[in-house]
Amino acid sequence: MQHLLSADDLSAATATEVLDTAGELANVTGREVKKLPTLRGRTVVNLFYEDSTRTRISFEAAAKRLSADVITFSVKGSSVAKGESLKDTALTLQAMGADAVVVRHGASGAPHRLAGWLDGSVINAGDGTHEHPTQALLDAYTMRARLGRLAGLKVAIVGDVLHSRVARSNVRLLHTLGADVTLVAPPTLLPVGVSAWPATTSYDLDAVLPDSDVVMMLRVQRERMGDSYFPSVREYARRYGLDAPRVRRLPEHAIVMHPGPMNRGMEIAPEVADSPRSTITEQVANGVSVRMAVLYLLLGGKG
C-alpha cells in the first residue's frame, strides 16, 4: 500500500496489522524516552489547508516519535494563500524530497489528486465531507481495546452523517472488520444514496440504544440549523442528543465515543462525556499510536 486515502484502501488483514502495530507502538508512549529510530532520515510533511490542531499535533507527535523529520506546512501566510495551486504545491514538496505528505483539505478528493502528482505516500488527514481514515482506525483501536473485539460489535453512529468524514470512514472500516453499523440521524442529515452503504439506518435513537455496544456521537455544526437541516438546537438535542437517561438504555458494557471537538449539551451531555463509559480522551491518546503505525507501515519498509 502506497497511500492511505480512504478506509476502502484497507483490507481486513491490513487494518488488523495497523491496529496490532499500534498496540506495540503504544508501549513507546509509556517510556521515558518516547522515541524510536525507525523513520530516521525520512521527511514527513503535514500539509494543512484547514485548521485542525488536534489532528495536526497527533500526526506531528507520531512522526517525531518515529524520528522522522517533520515539516508542518500551514496554508495561512504561505504561497498557497497567495493562490498557488495544489499541483504546484505538490511539485514543490516533491522537489524538497517529502517521503510522506499528510494532508488535511476542505475539498473532498484533494488527497486523491495529490496522490496522482507525488511519488511519495499521501495520508488523508480529512478531506471535505469525504473521509478521515486514521480517525476510523483510532476509533476501531479504541473499541477493540475496550471491548476486546470488533467482529460482531453493534455500533451506532449518531448525528450529522451527511457532512461527516468520520462517519464515512468508520462505516467502511467497521464493515471490513466485521462490525454492524447503524446510522442514526434525522432524514435530512443522511445522504441520498446511503442505502448503498454497508450499514442500516434509523431515525430513532431510543430504539437503537438497547442493542448497541458502541454509540459514536458526531459533532453537529450549529450553522446547519440555518440551512434547516433541523428546526432548532433544542429539538435536535431532545431527539438525537445523548443524555444520562438515554445512556441508561445502553447495555452495561457499552461505550460512548466522540471524535471531538464536542458541543456539550447539544449532541452529548457533559455528564455523559465525562462518564467512565466515555472513551473520548482515550481516542486522542490512541490517535498517536495509530498514526505511528500508519507512518511506520507506509514508510518503514522502504529503502
Add this chain to the structure above:
Amino acid sequence: MTSFLIKGVSVVGGPATDLRLRDGTVAEVGPDLPTTDAEVIDAAGLVALPGLVDMHTHLREPGREDAETVATGSRAAALGGYTAVCAMANTDPVADTAGVVEQVWRLGRRAGLVDVQPVGAVTVGLRGERLSELGAMAESAAAVRIFSDDGHCVADPRLMRRALEYVKAFDGVIAQHAEEPRLTEGAQMHEGEVSARLGLTGWPAVAEEAIIARDALLAEHVGARLHICHVSTAGSVELIRAAKARGVRVSAEVTPHHLLLTDDRVGGYDPVFKVNPPLRTERDVAALREAVRDGVIDVIATDHAPHTVEDKECEWAYARPGMLGLQTALSVALSVFGPDWRLLADRLSCQPARLAGLTGHGVDPAPGAPANLTLVDPAAQVTVEPAELASRSRNTPYAGLQLPGRVVATFLRGEPTVLDGKAVK
C-alpha cells in the same frame, strides 16, 4: 470558386452516388457524373451528411481567450464536421447587447470556418434580474433568435414568463439551463450513491425537473417557444414527453457526454468529468438514448466548454465544470446509436438548424441545396488524443478512448474547411 465532384458517396446512408458542388450549392446528384473541370474527391465508402449544427457551444471570446477563441473553436467545429455553431452568451463581457453579439458574429465571419450564430443573454449580465435588450439583439447584424442565460437558470418565474412572451415578437426561443438554484447550492456532482460515497454535495435530478415542469407550464400558458438545454435525467425526459403530447412548443437537447458517461466516472475526483448538469446514472443514460431515438429529444448538442489546464488541474471542488465536445460529438453519437445516418443527420444537423433558424443549414445534400456538408468515414476508428485537438483547451473526457468514425471533409457553402481530416486554414 472551385467546383468539387465527390465520387461514390452515400448520401445519408443511401446508395453510392456522385455529388457536384458548384457556386456554393449542390449542383448535381447522380451516378457517374462527368469530371469536367472539377476537383475530384474519391469518397467511396464515405457517408455525406448535411453539415452538423451545434446549438450549444462556448467559444469563450470575448474574455477567456486563453481557453478558446472564436477562431480556435471554429476550427475544432469544422474538424468535428460542423458548419454552424451557436455561441453561448456567458462571455466576458456577457453577450447581452447588440454590440457584443455583433462582435462575436464578426469574429466568426473573419474565421470563416463555420457560421457562428451568437446566442443572446436573456437577462443583463446573466444576473436573472432584468431582461437584456432582446429586440436589439434580434435586429442586429447577428440576427439573434436563441436567448439563453446558459450556465445560469432564469430562476425567477415572472421574469421567465416575460422573456418567453417577449421573444414571440421575433420568433425567438428561450433556451433554459434548467437548474433550481436553491436545490443545487454547493452541488458538485449528481446526487446519489456515488456522491454519498465520495462526500461531494449532490445536484439532485429534481432541481432540473422542477424547472422544466414549471417552464413547460409557462410556455404553454403564453404560447411561446421553450428550448431545454442539456437535458440530463430520465424524469426530465418524461416531463418533456408529456408537454409535447399536450402541444406545448418545447424542444430539447442532450449532450454526447450525457449519452455515454455516468456518475461513477467521478470516482477518482478527476475534474475532467465535472460538468453542469452533472453526469447521471445508467438509468438516466438509457432514458436519454431512448428519447433521442423516439424524438422527444430533438437535438444532440455539444455544450463544448473549453477550460484551461489551470482551471481543471486542481481540486474537484474548485474546478470549473465543462467538457470539450465539438471534435468528438459525431463519433460519440455514432458509438451510441450506430450507423443510423438518418437519425444522426436529423439530431445533429436538421433539427438544430431548424430550431436555431439557420436556413442554409440542416438540409440534405440534394440539387439546389446549400453545399454545407460533411463527409464521414464510418469504418475508421479514432483514438482521442487531447494534445491533437484543435481547441485551445484540453479538457476532453474521452482521452485515450477509441471511437468510431472520422470526419474526412467538411464543406461550408461549397468550400472545404476540412480535407483529408485536416483543417484547410
